[in-house]
Amino acid sequence: MDKQQKIAIIVLPLLAIAVLAGAMLWNRQDAAPAQSAYVDGTYEGVGEGFYGDIKVEVTISGGEIANIELVDHNETPGLGDTAALQIIDNVVEAQSTDVDVVTGATASSNGTIEAINNALAQASGGGGFPDGTHEGSATGFGGDLKVSVVVSGGKITEINIVEINETPNLGDTAAEEVAAAIIEAQNFNVDVVTGATMSSEALIAAVKNALGLGDTEEASAPVEEPSITVDIASLADGVYTGSAEGFKSTIKLNVTVEGGKITKIDVVEMDETPGLGDKGIEATIANVIAAQDLNVDTATGATVSNKAAIEAIVAALEGTPASLTTEEDAKEEDTAKDDKKEETVAEQPSTPAPSTPAPSTPAPSTPAPSTPAPSTPAPSTPAPSEPAAPAGAGFKDGDYTGSGKGFGSTINVTVTIKGGNIADIKWTHPEYPDEGMQPSTFTQLVNKYKSKQAPLNKSVDSVSGATDTSHGFIDAANQALNKAK
Secondary structure, three states: OOHHHHHHHHHHHHHHHHHHHHHHHHHHHHHOOOOOOOOOEEEEEEEEOOOOEEEEEEEEEOOEEEEEEEEEOOOOOOOHHHHHHHHHHHHHHHOOOOOOOOOOOHHHHHHHHHHHHHHHHHHOOOOOOOOEEEEEEEEOOOOEEEEEEEEEOOEEEEEEEEEOOOOOOOHHHHHHHHHHHHHHHOOOOOOOOOOOHHHHHHHHHHHHHHOOOOOOOOOOOOOOOOOOOOOHHHOOOEEEEEEEEOOOOEEEEEEEEEOOEEEEEEEEEOOOOOOOHHHHHHHHHHHHHHHOOOOOOOOOOOHHHHHHHHHHHHHHHOOOOEOOOOHHHHHHHHHHHHHHHHHHHHHOOOOOOOOOOOOOOOOOOOOOOOOOOOOOOOOOOOOOOOOOOOOOOOOOOEEEEEEEEOOOOEEEEEEEEEOOEEEEEEEEEOOEOOHHHOHHHHHHHHHHHHHHOOOOOHHHHOOOOOHHHHHHHHHHHHHHHHHOO
16 A cells, blocks of 8 residues: 555545534534524604604514504694504515605604614614714704714713703703613613703704614705695684693684784793793794794794694684674773763753743733743853873874884884874884784784873783783883883
């Protein structure tokens, strides 16, 4: 046996063993199940739709998305809810949330996708977040809130607040508490801090944005939502009352319609955030009256309050109106009637009582009968009486100016005095370039000045829902009238 044969005898068995071992290993690997991205179970997720939260339950079975249940929503019947169900079907079919949104219901579609992503992040078993440092932002109570989120091994390990403009020792503290809660829970179903809801929600939104689960640049683009169709011109005259739930309270409004137009919107009940929600409602009301349309831009930073104001107006106009004659109008009408009676009495000529001459007893002699000439009293012609000047009149004729601090800007007024009375009041406001922009507030105040013919007390005469604007106007008008005394 030569040397080559000996080598072959040794090497061939070794090769056979190697081939057999490789085959066994290949079979084991082929038989081993692929590791799933998701852990079996049912997970709840929340996203922001057009009219509030959209909640879903995602069921994972065998590592795959087996079912998605639409648990709760406030989307438009027949549009937003239909879009949400369509998105759910598409995600289950594709086993991915990378699906097209439904045309005409972008916000509802994105909110449903966000809710599903939120649930899938929890189902990932800690492996759903991409490793690295991610930056995101959202709008809080005081402005932009920016975060840096650190992910290691699929888990959120740090949330650093890069920029914050929230209230010191309240909003900023709340943001830090919510960040710590997210890290502990490894999901976004955490409690917000009472008294700092907007700051808390902004922190959650910023972290979602950083991880690609919240609003992206594309999602934040203008959405195509159904327009509100109310034929204002066909509405009967009257006062319509409606309400809706705002950010912190029920918002109740009285909407006055005259001649096919909304002439006034009064806030009957409201307790939104001072300086934010209440200002947003005031601006929304002004825009609706100016545009005579309910599809108007709303104030940034008070989205919920603004939408609630629109919903309250819609609810009002869908109801039955009350008569335009209010209790105050009735009192003014009665007063006017009384004044008219007084003027009528004053203008009637006075008729003296007829004088009856005493009978004359003739002397015994019979003189020729004397026939006394009938005495006809000269008619008294009263001096023409002019109507009494309204209460508070007596100002010096001329034009007088004044200014006051209104909602965000200075209001300038010019008061015209004629015959000692307030004849007219003109105003300028940089945010409302013409009088048609704010008839609900300024027109009412001008009429109040003309009827009272006296300075107004801003604590009792301000227009409901436009307090700051009313006070600024009143301050300016009173300043002008002080010059006219």
